[in-house]
Amino acid sequence: MLDPLAEIRRVLVDRYGCHTVLLYGSRARGEAVPGSDWDVLGVRQNGETVREVREIGDAWLDAFIHSESHFDKLDEGCLRLLDAKVLEDTRGYAARLLARVTEFERQGPKPLAADEEATLRAWFPKMLQRIARGDVEARYRRAWLLVDALEAWFRLRKRFYRGPKQSLAFLEKHDPDAYAVFDRALSPDATQEDLAALVDCVLSG
Numbered sequence: 001m002l003d004p005l006a007e008i009r010r011v012l013v014d015r016y017g018c019h020t021v022l023l024y025g026s027r028a029r030g031e032a033v034p035g036s037d038w039d040v041l042g043v044r045q046n047g048e049t050v051r052e053v054r055e056i057g058d059a060w061l062d063a064f065i066h067s068e069s070h071f072d073k074l075d076e077g078c079l080r081l082l083d084a085k086v087l088e089d090t091r092g093y094a095a096r097l098l099a100r101v102t103e104f105e106r107q108g109p110k111p112l113a114a115d116e117e118a119t120l121r122a123w124f125p126k127m128l129q130r131i132a133r134g135d136v137e138a139r140y141r142r143a144w145l146l147v148d149a150l151e152a153w154f155r156l157r158k159r160f161y162r163g164p165k166q167s168l169a170f171l172e173k174h175d176p177d178a179y180a181v182f183d184r185a186l187s188p189d190a191t192q193e194d195l196a197a198l199v200d201c202v203l204s205g
Helices: 003-015 078-079 093-107 114-131 136-155 163-174 177-183 192-203
Strands: 020-024 038-042 051-055 059-067 084-088
Touching: 003 020, 003 038, 003 059, 003 084, 020 078, 020 093, 038 093, 038 192, 051 136, 084 093, 114 136, 114 192, 136 163, 136 177, 136 192, 163 177, 177 192
Parallel strands: 038 059
Antiparallel strands: 020 038, 020 084, 051 059
């Protein structure tokens, strides 16, 4: 039977020359279900960025391979490493990178510019009005609003948005009232009033 971790090491260390391999996502957090991806980051001293996707047993390996210079400046994408588990670290690079990511998260995102925040706050009520028309474009805009609402909730509160799974889990734990509003609005039978409540919730930040 194939050992997934041995296969990951073979691909990233032996094939791509990575000195650092980090497992992140649901498998690193202990939340994996059957078929969950093996989300992996590999770091090597030099080389182009590569994405390696392949089957490993009954799941998929989804690996990003970067050079060290890729991390000279961190961005929000690095936040996926906050819960990472170290699979390989021959140079001590993993500990340094993860410490930098932790500090980056602690500092929080760059605040929205005043005009950007004003535009965001105007966009949601405008979308709500257009959704009320009930035609095919309105239904498209409804889906658009629902996709953007969660990230906007975090941006307006000067928090990093970490994707739907972790962001909804954050709301469920730290703001159950907001979580309940999202839960209602995301229901297939949500009403216009449910969407309006969602917009009010997002813009209250």
